Amino acid sequence: xxxxxxxxxxxxxxxxxxxxxSPFLVLFAVFGIFPLCFSLYLAFQSWEPTSGLGAxxxxxxxxFAFALEDEWFWKSLKNTxxxxxxxxxxxxxxxxxLAVFIHTSxxxxxxxxxxxYFLPYITSTVAIAIMFSSLFSTDFGLxxxxxxxxxxxxxxxxxxxxxxxxxxxxxxxFWRYIGFNVVLYxxxxxxxxxxxxxxxxxxxxxxxxxxxxxxxxxxxPMIYFGVTLSVIGGLQLFEEPxxxxxxKGGPDQAAMTSAVYLxxxxxxxxxxxxxxxxxxxxxxxxxxxxxxxxxxxxxxRSEA
Amino acid sequence: MTQATCVQRRALLAxxxxxxxxxxxxxxxxxxxxxAFPLVDEIVKAAIPHWRRLHPDVDIQVVSRQYxxxxxxxxxxxxxxxxLPDVMTLEASYVGRFSQGRGLDDLSQxxxxxxxxxxRFVPYAYDQCLNQRGELVALPTDIxxxxxxxxxxxxxxxxxxxxDLTQSWEAYVNAGVKLKATxxxxxxxxxxxxxxxxxxxxxxxxxxxxxxxxxxxLVNSPRFVRAFELARSVRRNKLDAxxxxxxxxxxxxxxxxxxxxxxxGAWMVGQMANWVAPDTKGLWRVAQLPxxxxxxxxxxxxxIPRHSAPARKALAWALIQLLTLDPAMQFAAFKSQDAxxxxxxxxxxxxxxxxxxxxxxxxxxxxxxxxxxxxxATQVHKQNNFADEVIGTELxxxxxxxxxxxxxxxxxxxxxxxxxxR
Numbered sequence: 224x225x226x227x228x229x230x231x232x233x234x235x236x237x238x239x240x241x242x243x244x245s246p247f248l249v250l251f252a253v254f255g256i257f258p259l260c261f262s263l264y265l266a267f268q269s270w271e272p273t274s275g276l277g278a279x280x281x282x283x284x285x286x287f288a289f290a291l292e293d294e295w296f297w298k299s300l301k302n303t304x305x306x307x308x309x310x311x312x313x314x315x316x317x318x319x320x321l322a323v324f325i326h327t328s329x330x331x332x333x334x335x336x337x338x339x340y341f342l343p344y345i346t347s348t349v350a351i352a353i354m355f356s357s358l359f360s361t362d363f364g365l366x367x368x369x370x371x372x373x374x375x376x377x378x379x380x381x382x383x384x385x386x387x388x389x390x391x392x393x394x395x396x397f398w399r400y401i402g403f404n405v406v407l408y409x410x411x412x413x414x415x416x417x418x419x420x421x422x423x424x425x426x427x428x429x430x431x432x433x434x435x436x437x438x439x440x441x442x443x444p445m446i447y448f449g450v451t452l453s454v455i456g457g458l459q460l461f462e463e464p465x466x467x468x469x470x471k472g473g474p475d476q477a478a479m480t481s482a483v484y485l486x487x488x489x490x491x492x493x494x495x496x497x498x499x500x501x502x503x504x505x506x507x508x509x510x511x512x513x514x515x516x517x518x519x520x521x522x523x524r525s526e527a
Numbered sequence: 528m529t530q531a532t533c534v535q536r537r538a539l540l541a542x543x544x545x546x547x548x549x550x551x552x553x554x555x556x557x558x559x560x561x562x563a564f565p566l567v568d569e570i571v572k573a574a575i576p577h578w579r580r581l582h583p584d585v586d587i588q589v590v591s592r593q594y595x596x597x598x599x600x601x602x603x604x605x606x607x608x609x610x611l612p613d614v615m616t617l618e619a620s621y622v623g624r625f626s627q628g629r630g631l632d633d634l635s636q637x638x639x640x641x642x643x644x645x646x647r648f649v650p651y652a653y654d655q656c657l658n659q660r661g662e663l664v665a666l667p668t669d670i671x672x673x674x675x676x677x678x679x680x681x682x683x684x685x686x687x688x689x690x691d692l693t694q695s696w697e698a699y700v701n702a703g704v705k706l707k708a709t710x711x712x713x714x715x716x717x718x719x720x721x722x723x724x725x726x727x728x729x730x731x732x733x734x735x736x737x738x739x740x741x742x743x744x745l746v747n748s749p750r751f752v753r754a755f756e757l758a759r760s761v762r763r764n765k766l767d768a769x770x771x772x773x774x775x776x777x778x779x780x781x782x783x784x785x786x787x788x789x790x791x792g793a794w795m796v797g798q799m800a801n802w803v804a805p806d807t808k809g810l811w812r813v814a815q816l817p818x819x820x821x822x823x824x825x826x827x828x829x830x831i832p833r834h835s836a837p838a839r840k841a842l843a844w845a846l847i848q849l850l851t852l853d854p855a856m857q858f859a860a861f862k863s864q865d866a867x868x869x870x871x872x873x874x875x876x877x878x879x880x881x882x883x884x885x886x887x888x889x890x891x892x893x894x895x896x897x898x899x900x901x902x903x904a905t906q907v908h909k910q911n912n913f914a915d916e917v918i919g920t921e922l923x924x925x926x927x928x929x930x931x932x933x934x935x936x937x938x939x940x941x942x943x944x945x946x947x948x949r
Contacts, residue, residue, distance in 0.1 A: 269949075272606035275627035277833060287948065294942060362776075384927070470595075474927075475920055490599055492913045494949060526600060 224512060241371075265499035272495055286500035298476060299484035300508070305478060306464075307457030314404050314450060322408035323438060337409065340402035352466035355395050356382065382467060385475035390465050392478050398461070400456070406447050411445035413437070428511055447520040454516055455516035458509045461486070481505050537785040541906040542924060556588040559708040559842050562604075562612035564597040567668075567827050570860040571616075571860040574850060581849070585842055594618065605630040608834040613749045613843040619655065619826040623907020626658035632840075633662035635897040639831075639844055641751045645853060648663075651672055654904030656828055659740070665828035666851045669866035671792030672898040673724065673822040677801070678712070679812045679887065681787045689814045692788065696725060696757050703766040703787075714766040716777050718758040720790050722922050725754035727905070728820040737907035737914035742947040744938045746918060755932045756924055778803050790816060792824030793895040797865035800885040809887045813894060821901040826869070867895060917942050 225424050234242060266286055268279040292297050321340075329336055343351065358365050359381035367378045381391045415438065461482035464472065472479025472487065479487070485505070489498035534852050553911050568591035583746045590612060594599055604611050604627070617625055625631060635642040641663055645653050652667035679809060682702075686709070703714030715721060727736060728751055739745055761767050767853050768786060770776040780786035781804035789795060794811075800808065816822065829847045831840060850856055854873045860866040861873070868874075874896055882888040908914070921939045924930040 271627050271628040272602055275606060275608050275628075275630055288708065289945075292945065294945075351562065377546040471916075472922060490602070493909060494601075 230449065233317050236326045262502055266503050268496050270495050272493065277401060286496045289497055290504055295336055296317050299479050299481045301479040303460060306460055309393035311453040311457045312454060313397050314401050315478055317441065318401055322405045322433065324410060326409055326412045337406060338404050343399045344403045351399060352463060356467055359391055383474060385477035386512055388473045388478045392467060397495040407445055407449050408442060411414050415441045422448040451513055451516050454512050477524055481524035494495055535760050555840065556584055556586060558588050559839055559846060560588050560590060560612040561614040562590045562597065562601055564592060564594045565618040565659045566864045570864055570866060573859060573863060574856055578846065580847060597723040602745055605832060611832045611835040612915065613835050613839045614846055615830045615832060617828050617830055622656060622665055622828060623911055624825045624909065627909045630833055631664040632833050634666060647852065647871055648869050649899045650869060651823065651902040651904040652826060665830035666847055667826060667828045667869035668851050670826040670869050670899055671794055671824035672895045672902065673816050673824050674793050674895060675788060675790055675814045675816050676795060676798060676811055680810050681706060681710045693814050695818045696911040700757065700760055702852050704764050706787050707766055712785050714771060714787055715761065716768050716770050716780065716786055716789065718761040718767045718926055719919060719922060721761055722758040723814060724752040724820055724822055725757055725791055726750055728823045731905065734838040735908050737911060737943060738908040738947060741905060744940050744943045744944060744947055746943060747936050751936055752932060755922060758922055783809065793867055794865050796885060808885050811886055812889050813886060813891045815894065815898060820896050824900050849898055913946055914943055
């Protein structure tokens with residue numbers, strides 16, 4: 224039994240593709256394109272938001288000039304770069320050997336091990352932040368208890384001191400995203416032809432030489448991809464520091480990343496124009512660093 | 528239950544029918560929306576039965592959100608003029624910020640004409656709702672007169688009386704040294720708390736906290752130097768527990784008696800009695816803040832958004848009048864939620880003279896009533912929140928890294944100067 228759709232309601236083949244793709248396009252336009260354009264527009268306006276949309280006033284490049292002269296903007300950018308490097312570089316330095324180890328040593332348990340490493344990535348940031356804030360607790364935290372039993376010494380105020388909060392957050396970010404990178408590298412490892420290793424073994428190359436001369440060069444495209452994602456993700460770091468510091472950015476704003484600062488500038492300090500200008504400046508930084516990453520990987524490729 | 532839904536459905540049907548008939552109106556139910564944060568939401572809900580008697584055809588819907596979410600939500604609603612509630616609750620620290628814009632109705636203008644009620648409110652609470660243009664953007668409902676809570680038993684052990692705490696700020700610190708030596712208890716949770724009050728004391732009327740009327744930065748004035756020096760001497764004498772308000776360690780300090788005093792709003796007594804440290808009942812007393820300082824800690828007010836539905840504005844105003852000007856309503860909120868009334872008509876009631884069991888029978892409300900009348904309003908600048916944070920951070924630098932006070936305040940001055948006119 225088939226239902227007959229009245230011909231008036233039937234989609235003509237000419238329109239069908241557009242109609243079928245429209246749900247995505249509509250959502251993307253509303254939640255993607257529109258905010259993008261609106262923030263670009265806002266970046267050139269001075270706006271007291273509680274007065275309504277009509278209260279905007281064109282200020283030209285004033286917001287950009289303010290942002291570039293703002294000490295806290297540079298401070299937040301430095302924090303972001305610090306956290307990006309301290310959390311991002313170890314991610315790859317550990318993920319590559321780890322992926323090789325999992326790839327060569329696990330057979331049946333392989334998926335379970337990958338799952339375990341991947342779990343933090345799909346866990347809610349809020350849950351992670353709550354868990355770590357109790358792990359990092361000064362007097363009752365497991366981390367201090369562990370450090371104390373190993374090295375002795377005084378308890379460290381991880382989240383309350385400017386000099387300690389950055390390493391604490393970098394560690395959480397590292398822990399959270401390592402599994403994701405391991406999965407990336409495992410996928411790349413599976414595409415390296417086995418005969419390369421067989422030939423290398425025949426020629427008498429040891430495992431170390433095989434890693435340096437076969438595995439690492441073959442992983443290069445994936446390293447490029449992974450590093451690019453880390454650069455973009457690192458520069459947009461928001462959730463972990465935001466939740467761990469109660470939305471404030473921590474003592475001496477030591478954990479206030481650029482994303483946290485521009486959120487605060489808009490919603491805590493009521494400066495939506497300045498915050499929009501800053502978000503576009505941040506976009507320029509992201510684009511620049513992505514381009515530099517691209518160059519770094521390309522130049523070596525052309526040498527080879 | 529089913530009967531109620533039946534009636535509702537019938538009413539809806541009837542409303543639908545009536546609206547279909549040309550010219551037929553009336554009998555239709557209207558709903559007034561009130562946006563509020565916890566405790567004020569309870570106060571509004573508690574007033575609904577009374578409201579129903581006055582306006583049987585108007586429902587009240589309370590949209591309740593957590594404190595910060597509430598203020599973010601109303602900022603968004605005001606900026607887009609969409610989903611505006613008919614009545615907005617504003618917490619004291621946000622009134623200044625919202626009053627800068629033009630999103631709220633001036634209640635001193637027709638049809639409200641609320642300026643005539645000025646003398647009915649605690650002076651500072653009313654003045655705090657006026658913005659720089661002289662518009663009345665809200666009406667106050669509850670206030671938080673500042674008070675000094677102290678552990679009478681610990682003080683007695685150290686051979687001190689309440690006067691030793693309150694004579695001057697220097698006396699307060701000296702008493703702290705004695706307290707620490709004899710009882711081991713900290714004077715205060717955090718040195719920042721002392722700074723927060725001292726920068727608020729001795730303000731000239733109309734002078735702002737961080738900026739003056741013309742947005743000139745005031746943080747290099749003697750009041751800030753003094754506040755920083757006092758906070759530093761608290762820290763150097765190891766008199767503060769270095770915990771933040773509302774943290775677990777903070778609450779634990781009160782439970783275990785390692786914190787001997789607290790500087791806060793009168794409502795703190797209720798918080799202590801209810802959940803922070805109920806077992807310390809009878810051990811606490813209150814006094815006026817040291818050095819005859821009178822400052823306010825929070826409070827709430829009601830406002831009407833400029834672009835809310837015009838048809839319901841009269842009703843919204845009626846509700847605000849009921850909640851703020853009716854002594855019975857103000858009293859109900861005082862008794863059930865510890866919301867200290869802003870309405871002076873309530874102040875002669877014997878309720879103020881009742882002894883408070885948590886304070887060992889002290890008649891503390893009389894003290895707070897006196898304080899409320901002596902608080903002066905401070906101008907709130909648009910960059911107030913930012914300034915709060917900058918000053919807090921600079922004091923941290925002084926306390927933690929021994930930064931020179933002059934340099935710390937000069938750095939703050941520079942940062943605020945750049946923002947002053949944004």
